Amino acid sequence: MYRCQKCRDTGWEEVDGENGGYSFMRECSCGLLDRHKLKMQRKLKFAAIPKEFEDLTVDSFKIDCYSTPYYRELAQMAKMIAKQYVERFQEIKDTGKGLYFYSSVKGSGKTRLAVSVANDLIRKEMIQVKFATTLQILDQIKATYGEKKKIEEGSGGSELNLIQDIISVPVLVLDDIGVENVSSWVNERFYNILNGRMIEKRITFFTSNCSIEDLRLDERIVNRILKMALPIEFPAESIRTLYAEKENSDLLDRLIGK
Ligand SMILES: Nc1ncnc2c1ncn2[C@@H]1O[C@H](COP(=O)(O)OP(=O)(O)OP(=O)(O)O)[C@@H](O)[C@H]1O
Ligand SMILES: [Mg+2]
Structure with a gap:
């Protein structure tokens, strides 16, 4: 047995x-x-989570770093939803719904929390996760054009294969959607990827500097994202700036011998 x-x-x-x-x-x-x-280890390597966020978990996401009660409330809510999402993944996964973290301010913790959910899911569920910024995906697609010759020779990857791979990853963290210069070429690629993931009910986590409705992408794409993820507002405060100021002041203290 x-x-x-x-x-x-x-x-x-x-x-x-x-x-x-x-x-x-x-x-x-x-x-x-x-x-x-x-x-x-293989799953973590495949996920390609940036070094800065490698071992971070939802539990270690801080709330007290935000300066106002309202921001702390928003951060607390985002953390609670993220934690519940990981804990109840088995019952949620069939809905195909992910989360959409947004805030107009850069450095407010959106990527930090999205990646933490991914890290927790890999460890708890052993599930295949992939992290990519939207610009990375577009660059990878462009790079397949140079592979054309190799394909003719029998090696190398086609755009279709790459898009199919992105569609088939069970959990995708799509970081920074909305920063790309929108063209019909970009719209078509995003449409193919997101429509494919929606139909297959694959889970996608998004981070963005604008709400879903304000995305400048094609209406058909925006409409699909609305269906694919629950929008979660983040505080309009930059923890990155706060940390950078603290680091600079610590360094200054050391340099001037305080
Ligand atoms: N609540 C938090 N607890 C711990 N660290 C945080 C928190 N929020 C942000 N940070 C840290 O601040 C930095 C910026 O966070 P992050 O990259 O997640 O911001 P972002 O909202 O994704 O910014 P952008 O809009 O520029 O992509 C990171 O180093 C992150 O680890
Ligand atoms: Mg980010």
């Missing part, structure tokens, strides 16, 4: 203590835990 009788496929085996001492648990020699760790 179990692949490993020693640990009953838990990865942990019970070992009798010496000279009648207490028994204890240790990692089973069948290597199940190592395989589990390896699988998670």
Whole structure:
């Protein structure tokens, strides 16, 4: 029944203590835990989460760094929703709905929280997640044009394959939507990606500096995003600026020997 009788496929085996001492648990020699760790490492590598946010979790998202009670309330609400989303992922995932974090101010913590949800989902659900800014995706698509020759030679990836790959990732963090210069070329690519993900009910988390309604993308795309994600407002305050000022003042204190 179990692949490993020693640990009953838990990865942990019970070992009798010496000279009648207490028994204890240790990692089973069948290597199940190592395989589990390896699988998670592969998932984390595939996710391509920026170094700055690599190990951050929803729990360590701070609330007291925001300066006003209203901003703290917005941040608290965003954190609570993110936490519930991770905890109740199994019951939510079939809706195909993600979250859309927005605030007009840069540095308010949108990417920080979106990536934290992704990190938590990888660890808790072992699910495949991908992080990409919208500009990265557009650049990757452009790069496939140079691959044309390689495709003719039998290697390299086509635009269609790349878009299909982006559509098929179970959870996608699409960072900074709305910064791109909109053209019909951009609209067509976004439409293909988001329409594909919507039809397949794949979960997408968005971050943006504008609300869904204010996105300057084609109406058909905006309409799909409205269906694909729950909008969550972020505080209009830059924690990045706050941290930068604090770091600068700490550095100045050190340099002038305070
Ligand atoms: N609530 C928070 N708790 C801890 N760190 C935070 C919080 N909010 C922001 N930060 C930190 O501040 C910096 C900026 O945050 P982040 O990149 O998430 O901002 P953003 O809203 O995505 O900005 P932009 O609109 O420029 O993309 C990061 O280093 C992040 O870790
Ligand atoms: Mg961001």
